[in-house]
Amino acid sequence: MTSQTPARPGNYKGAVRRGSAPAVVGWRWLDHLIHVHPVTTVAMFTPVIAACVWFSLGEADGWALVGWAAAGYVTWTLSEYWGHRIVLHYEPEKGFGARLHYILHGIHHDYPTDPRRSILSPLLSIPMVGGTIYLASGLGSLPLTFGAGYTFGYLSYDLFHLYLHLATPKSRLMRHLRSLHMRHHFRDDTKGFGISAPYWDELFGTSIARQPRSNDLAT
Numbered sequence: 001m002t003s004q005t006p007a008r009p010g011n012y013k014g015a016v017r018r019g020s021a022p023a024v025v026g027w028r029w030l031d032h033l034i035h036v037h038p039v040t041t042v043a044m045f046t047p048v049i050a051a052c053v054w055f056s057l058g059e060a061d062g063w064a065l066v067g068w069a070a071a072g073y074v075t076w077t078l079s080e081y082w083g084h085r086i087v088l089h090y091e092p093e094k095g096f097g098a099r100l101h102y103i104l105h106g107i108h109h110d111y112p113t114d115p116r117r118s119i120l121s122p123l124l125s126i127p128m129v130g131g132t133i134y135l136a137s138g139l140g141s142l143p144l145t146f147g148a149g150y151t152f153g154y155l156s157y158d159l160f161h162l163y164l165h166l167a168t169p170k171s172r173l174m175r176h177l178r179s180l181h182m183r184h185h186f187r188d189d190t191k192g193f194g195i196s197a198p199y200w201d202e203l204f205g206t207s208i209a210r211q212p213r214s215n216d217l218a219t
Contacts, residue, residue: 089189118162177195
């Protein structure tokens with residue numbers, strides 16, 4: 001599929017391509033900045049987590065810092081849900097908005113097994129992480145462990161999302177979570193926005209229910 005691919009409507013069930021996607025821009029080096037390798041993401045954000053923890057020492061007692069880290073993680077899960085639902089699945093029909101949507105997320109739906117397209121683009125991850133740390137710890141004067149929890153949540157989500165696409169989970173829980181995400185990809189992409197935190201779909205009414213078996217329909 002070329003970089004001119006238009007945005008997709010809801011409930012999209014178009015052809016899915018396997019393997020690596022073509023470049024989304026004319027320059028290969030720029031394409032590798034827009035969509036980075038998973039190792040690059042780990043290398044970028046692991047030091048951010050470590051720095052937030054280090055510089056937060058002494059800002060509050062230990063349990064308070066742990067609590068703020070947990071609050072940062074929960075805040076990330078809400079960012080994951082609403083960012084996926086409102087930002088990544090805002091799909092203009094044409095023009096720059098359609099092109100941007102395809103670059104940021106549409107290409108992932110077309111090439112779901114491409115590792116670089118399964119990792120959130122730095123065009124989004126850097127502003128989200130950096131902005132949250134600045135607003136919470138800079139303007140809001142929260143301990144930096146809040147930023148550590150938020151960044152850890154983001155990085156965990158990215159790697160978890162990659163795992164669901166490329167691995168074959170063995171545990172019952174992981175198989176269930178993979179099933180939920182595959183329903184988002186292949187049944188209805190207007191639902192199932194919480195990948196590492198599917199409980200928000202239950203709360204906000206966007207859960208993808210399992211399709212009943214044919215013998216259940218007959219009863």
